[in-house]
Amino acid sequence: MHLTLGLHRALQHHPHAVATTFRGRRRTFGELGQRVAKLAAALQAQGMHAGDRVAMLSLNSDRYLEYYLAVFWGGGVVNPINIRWSPTEIAYSLDDCDTAILLVDDTFVPMVSELRSKSKALRTVIHAGEGETPAGMLPCEGILAAAEPVPDAMRSGDDLAGILYTGGTTGIPKGVMLSHASLFSNALNMLAEGAIADHCVGLHAAPMFHVADVTLMLAILLRGGTHAFLPAFTPAEALEVIARERVTDTLLVPTMIQMLVDHPSVKAHDTSSLRLIQYGASPISEAVLGRAFSALPGVAFMQLYGMTELSPVAAVLPPFFHTPEGCKMGKLRVLCGGSHRRRGGQGGAARQRRRGGGARRGGHEGLLEQARRNGRGDSRRVDAYRRRRLHGRGRIRLHCRPHQGHDRHRWRERLFGRGGERACQTSGSCHVRCDWYS
Numbered sequence: 001m002h003l004t005l006g007l008h009r010a011l012q013h014h015p016h017a018v019a020t021t022f023r024g025r026r027r028t029f030g031e032l033g034q035r036v037a038k039l040a041a042a043l044q045a046q047g048m049h050a051g052d053r054v055a056m057l058s059l060n061s062d063r064y065l066e067y068y069l070a071v072f073w074g075g076g077v078v079n080p081i082n083i084r085w086s087p088t089e090i091a092y093s094l095d096d097c098d099t100a101i102l103l104v105d106d107t108f109v110p111m112v113s114e115l116r117s118k119s120k121a122l123r124t125v126i127h128a129g130e131g132e133t134p135a136g137m138l139p140c141e142g143i144l145a146a147a148e149p150v151p152d153a154m155r156s157g158d159d160l161a162g163i164l165y166t167g168g169t170t171g172i173p174k175g176v177m178l179s180h181a182s183l184f185s186n187a188l189n190m191l192a193e194g195a196i197a198d199h200c201v202g203l204h205a206a207p208m209f210h211v212a213d214v215t216l217m218l219a220i221l222l223r224g225g226t227h228a229f230l231p232a233f234t235p236a237e238a239l240e241v242i243a244r245e246r247v248t249d250t251l252l253v254p255t256m257i258q259m260l261v262d263h264p265s266v267k268a269h270d271t272s273s274l275r276l277i278q279y280g281a282s283p284i285s286e287a288v289l290g291r292a293f294s295a296l297p298g299v300a301f302m303q304l305y306g307m308t309e310l311s312p313v314a315a316v317l318p319p320f321f322h323t324p325e326g327c328k329m330g331k332l333r334v335l336c337g338g339s340h341r342r343r344g345g346q347g348g349a350a351r352q353r354r355r356g357g358g359a360r361r362g363g364h365e366g367l368l369e370q371a372r373r374n375g376r377g378d379s380r381r382v383d384a385y386r387r388r389r390l391h392g393r394g395r396i397r398l399h400c401r402p403h404q405g406h407d408r409h410r411w412r413e414r415l416f417g418r419g420g421e422r423a424c425q426t427s428g429s430c431h432v433r434c435d436w437y438s
Helices: 005-013 031-044 063-075 087-096 106-117 140-146 180-192 211-223 236-246 254-261 286-295 365-374
Strands: 019-022 027-028 053-057 077-080 099-104 125-126 160-166 174-179 202-203 224-230 249-252 276-279 301-304 313-317 334-337 341-342 349-351 395-399 413-414 424-429 429-432
Touching: 005 031, 005 099, 005 211, 005 236, 019 031, 019 063, 027 341, 027 424, 031 063, 053 063, 053 087, 063 077, 063 211, 063 224, 087 099, 087 254, 099 106, 106 254, 125 140, 140 276, 160 180, 160 202, 160 211, 174 180, 174 341, 180 211, 202 211, 211 224, 224 236, 249 254, 254 276
Parallel strands: 019 224, 053 077, 053 099, 077 160, 099 125, 202 224, 202 249, 249 276, 276 301, 349 429
Antiparallel strands: 019 027, 160 174, 301 313, 313 334, 334 341, 395 413, 424 429
């Protein structure tokens, strides 16, 4: 299970098909493969060895996809940077996991001087933007053009693929270690759920630093689909790209869906190509979902629940359960260890445990030691097998069968207490217990 498999497959089967499209710039899979192999060589020339961390601070673009694939290809480990962080927070993450190489686009060039002064680990900054390369940085296109392609390092399985930072309940960013197997398994699970179809055109509208979009990216790659990009989400540009590129699949959060379907020009754009919208991160109200059905007829919706530590999807509410008939059935589908099991329903409790290839490899080593030492937050108890118990990890939201006489209460939310295992009753007909994961 190596994360470059989708690219290798596309190079064998359809090298001349369009791989990426970004603001008029189109590249085939053959071109993408060459650029990835040469960028991997350029990163190795700058000191990236097997397991070394490479970061990117950028808005969405085709270069972000090339960054992920080139680091995987060259044997490195990705550290995608949250674009909402301050320079102090970014410098902390760079030093915490010893990231020496940073790729940065035009938007974040002004931040580089402060990052250099605050980070001890940062050594090399590569300009991956459209404008002129500032002094003190290496031009991405220049070093890529001068490099010779290198073979794929073929890291796979339990080899570390990425360190993605998540705040959890403590507010201090924690590096979650995700392996090639865990990310690959999650992408396969999404394909098994029908999340991405053949000949798809997937729109990267959510931030590409987030693990949710990483899963979308890998699933599209495995399907051999085309990647389209929004630098940052605006409903007007999203509608334009959907119509122009004939987008079939995308991943949004409910706020984005609301902005999209409430935009004055939604009916003026051709959205007939759109097949599926995946959403997560927060519940969607019935009112917004109803407006989405009206504004985007024929589009299916799929709700995802998960967390970074789970690579990230743990549970799926498929499109059928967004229909009036499906809402009456009250089923929750859990992706667990590569199998797909429905949990819940009438007459009893169901325990939701997330094991198998999709679970994270661990927290970054220094943070695990810190968790053992101070016993705080959602890393409160870490045992010798790297199992981590959920203590105060927030809330779980499920779309369940409403108890008779309480149809308006389809969304229920409960907190899990710090004492450990505790049942959470979401309605009169469905109980869910989420006590631990490993």
